Amino acid sequence: MRTPGPENHAAIRRVHLEAFPTAAEADLVERLRLDGDAAIELVADRAGDVIGHVMLSRMRAAFPALGLGPVGILAAHRGQGVADRLIRKALRRAREGGWRAVFVLGDPAYYCRFGFRAELAAGFDCAWSGPYLMALPLEGTMPATTGRIDYAPAFAELG
Ligand SMILES: CC(C)(COP(=O)(O)OP(=O)(O)OC[C@H]1O[C@@H](n2cnc3c(N)ncnc32)[C@H](O)[C@@H]1OP(=O)(O)O)[C@@H](O)C(=O)NCCC(=O)NCCS
Structure with a gap:
């Protein structure tokens, strides 16, 4: 599990093109x-070879907040805890970086484990x-429970 460099960007694109039905997530990452x-x-x-990728992006909020996603793992490598380890490490980095909360839009059955x-x-x-929008406080409690939060503008293209 490591931070990728520009030389990995093409491989990361390939992961998301395989993981998702359209190029929307691969485009979003870029x-x-x-x-x-x-x-x-x-x-x-x-x-x-790069077999999985996770991104956390800056949100617009009244406190330092990140949005988790996309997360993609090549089909041949799923069900082995790769996403679990990537997500946990990314969340640790976020905590160490002083971010206060992470939001995710996804299946509660999967993301509640984190x-x-x-x-x-x-x-x-x-x-x-x-119901698919979830939050995780990184230091005990949420810094706020109401207010406006926005994903980075690139997410608007997802529709
Ligand atoms: C979702 C994804 C990232 C999980 O990767 P992975 O490395 O296989 O995940 P892990 O091995 O850490 O965890 C597998 C577990 O997640 C569960 N899981 C996977 N996708 C799920 C979903 N959409 N809803 C609920 N559970 C899900 C599996 O059933 C399995 O459960 P178990 O641990 O109880 O057996 C991978 O399947 C993937 O790339 N899917 C296509 C892209 C996608 O949907 N990304 C997530 C939305 S951004």
């Missing part, structure tokens, strides 16, 4: 980098508000 919103990125390697809770995000006003 746009977030171009916009300077990619705060934390990690890749997993096997035999010298401590994400929909009820912690429910009071926020966000374009993606709903």
